[in-house]
Amino acid sequence: MKLSVLDLIPTRTAQTSALSLAASASQARLADALGYTRYWVAEHHNMPAVASSVPGVLIPFLAQGTSRIRFGSGGVMLPNHTPLAVAEQFALLEAMFPGRIDLGLGRAPGSDPVTSYLMRGGGADAAERFEQDVELLRELLGRGRTGVGEPVSLSLAGRPYEVRATPRATSAPDVWLLGSSGFSADLAARTGLPYVFANHFGMPGLERALATYRENYQPSDAYPEPVTILPVNVVAARDAATARRLARPQAVQMAFLRTGAPLRPQLTVEEAEAIALTTAQAELVAATSGAAVVGTPQEAAEQLRAMARRHGVDEVMISPAAGAFEADPLDRVPAREETLRLLAEELLA
Template identity: 40%
Template sequence: MNHFIDDAKLKQISYSVLDLAPITEGGTPGEAFKNTLNLAQQAEKWGYNRYWLAEHHNMPGIGSSATSVVIGYVAGGTNTIRVGSGGIMLPNHAPLVIAEQFGTLEAMYPGRIDLGLGRAPGSDQLTAMALRRDSRANGQEFPEQLEQLRSYLDAGSSTNRVRAIPGEGQDIPIWLLGSSGFSAALAAQLGLPFSFASHFSPENTVPALTRYRSLFKPSKVLDKPYAMVGLNIIAADTSDAAHYLATSFQQQFLSVIRNTASQLPAPVDSMEGIWTNEEKNWVMNQLKSSIIGNRDEVREQLHSFLDETQADELIINTAIYDHSARLRSYEIVAEITGMK
């Protein structure tokens, strides 16, 4: 199969950053946030389109649990890059609260805020209950919550008895996020942009994107489908260095499947002896949508990934222990794609 895409097309799409504010082994949340802001400032300088932060809870290695707060911190320390959620897990929150929070952010940083929404809890069931979610909820209520949220942001909501202030009448782009076909179909039905989590759900990527595009109905928001796809990229100046750096991410993912979630660990020379063959196969399958390598290897694999997905935009997750190496990875991608 020919995966070739000429560099002109490679340079035509947009590239964005997905950040979980990683807390490294021995590090603190404060350090994680300083690194997040520094990365956002560099990403803006290099030409990345948007900078999204993800809501997760009860995860020792993820600092972005209070997602709206971190978005405000990043937006306040940057000037032009779009900042948003990748995503807010709406079933964890009252729609009115999210409308107010993002209405506040949009009022502070007009024209720069995105609201990406997911329907998973972003946590385990015990934590989900601690977040005041109905223990029986399974995400099926998401369409109704989304409708409530959109109604609070609608300009016509000023006549309602319950109003989102700030929030009502503000033009805040809403994205639906998903790792299966559910949100793909809903985004298509509503004519909204869609972002797929290929970085941890690679098997469902093409079916979900196909479903979104085939079912899409034009709306006031979009006249044609717009799909952004999540991708893990760990780039370095040499292939060996990239694969060494990637062991931090692999160890962290392994700790999740072992139910021993940890801070982002330092890289190791080899994963052999750390994971079993069964664990290795599981981790590598889940992280199949990952590009690891030097400049030429990353460029070639980017061609293949874009050929397979036909993504309108890529949002890149890069979990690297050393902050300077993480910056360098994003810089290499910026150079390959012509942003920098």
Template identity: 45%
Template sequence: MSSDAAAVPLSVLDLATVGTGHTAAQALRTSVRLAQTADTLGYTRYWVAEHHSMPGVASSSPAVILAHLAAHTGRIRLGSGGVMLPNHAPLVIAEQFGTLEALAPGRVDLGLGRAPGTDGATAAALRRTTTLPEGADEFPSQLAELTHFLDDDFPPGHRYARIHAVPGPVQGKAPGGVQSADRPAIWLLGSSGFSARLAGELGLPFAFAHHFSAANTLPALDLYRSSFRPSAALSAPYAMIGVSALATEDAAEADRQVRTQALSMLRLRTGRPGLVPSPEEAAAYDFSPLESEFTDSWLANVVHGTPDEVVTDLRALTARTGAQELMLTAPAHSGDARVRSYELLAKAWGLPVH
């Protein structure tokens, strides 16, 4: 499927990564700086991921980070990429994102995923249970409950019919109340066909995690489009894909930076999560043949190089997938390198400066 790549919006996915020699506080300050840069340079959205028990990722509380970013930006849409719905009570999410909508009216996206975003033990601690009964079959009912809370429209007789997520629509219904702004826009996120099909059937926008599930991208997008049914939220399919992309003035430096994330991913997948290593540490690491195979496979899905090289590859990816929006995550040890990459790509892509 082709697409007019030049007209495709770019957005930002932030994991608030913490590199060796840096702190979580510094990583979160970089997030503010990056959000302000993206706001000015014409990026469409700024989403924060939810991960837990990972020393190198400071984005365990997306709603808290987004509230802070709302106070430091003025135009860009802010959202979760995503909130892992099984980890939280739907009412809590509705209250958090209703509050965000009140703080930044018309600028809030609620991206939802069904994976825990962590290991089983941590997921159990988040849910205050020793078992994890919530599987794929539970996600649609959790999503329906959350949507009812956001819309304040449980049917009469429902056990939650008298419960209201505040801030939310109930304020616009109460006598003398203040009319609430539109509720957050719901997106479904996924790396397989389950959420793709569900997003299509519900008529919701869909974001696919191409950056760590590239082999499933085309099948999932085809399933989303073939399953799509128009809804009040969306009249036609809208697909966004997440892409790891890093641009530097010098291609060799881009390669040096992305290898830090490759080593970080290797350690995570082998049960050794930690801070994102420095380029020097990554260059000095003695990879086994099996480890090299893993990192080479991971790097094959990372778009990196000079701005022109990255833009060429991103346009080819857009044309191949028909994605209507690209959400870029910049894999680098340095916060400065990540911010600079978004600056370079905004100019090379031709984003409108605000």
């Protein structure tokens, strides 16, 4: 089984942004050493518990000290940016780490409406241009009709104009489409791109989206067959009781998010166990915990194998959802690293 990592770079109580980044850098080096295939970071804004906001800045920081694992975005929220800005960032990343860069693209804002407004400069129709922007971005990176290193020819005021994302590209990042609805699944199918359903958010519709993608897939030169990744929230520990304790902080965070409660840094295990929840929040905590893979290494591995077989995916992307105890160092998250280590022993050995 191919295993990869999705890191939202959670920031917990008493952690600074610098310390949460240090913890993720340690985790990235571990994933590289253990044999994971890729390491992706997301784009979320104005969230007290998430430090993953600018994948193009995070990737070179996290890639330091690694040698083989691919790095990418899961994903860049394209409506927040112009296609040229994203193309320039990822063309440079590909030049820094040739053959090791993935560009995952999403259509959601990745934030609240006010922050989204500020990100887009007031442009309300950016999401409506998603398909056209994806095509332009692919062209700028050399993944469309133009070849790698070739300019994109545009016509402005009746005059030809050539645009390059970087002066002398010799390779291009792989482009993926991400989504939680049929729109991105259909677009990925029509354009012959690999597809990732946002399963780690607990969204319904996984089977329907994968069926839409596979049934309508149009082969491309890069991907003659459909390619899919399944993201899964996972907590593995030596005993099931500890795994359940470690899973609670993330479950509480999701309950706060979905009930409109004030967001805060991610709680420690002890804080999450002590906090008083409303009835609605307690029900959401139970539902979130039930949707994640939580248990011993053997239990987690068995569930992941079964999920991969059931959905026919090419790769499973682990979102290590383990929280931290109050005594844990602030520049590491030992339980997240332990989840990756235990799964590698079961599935990558």
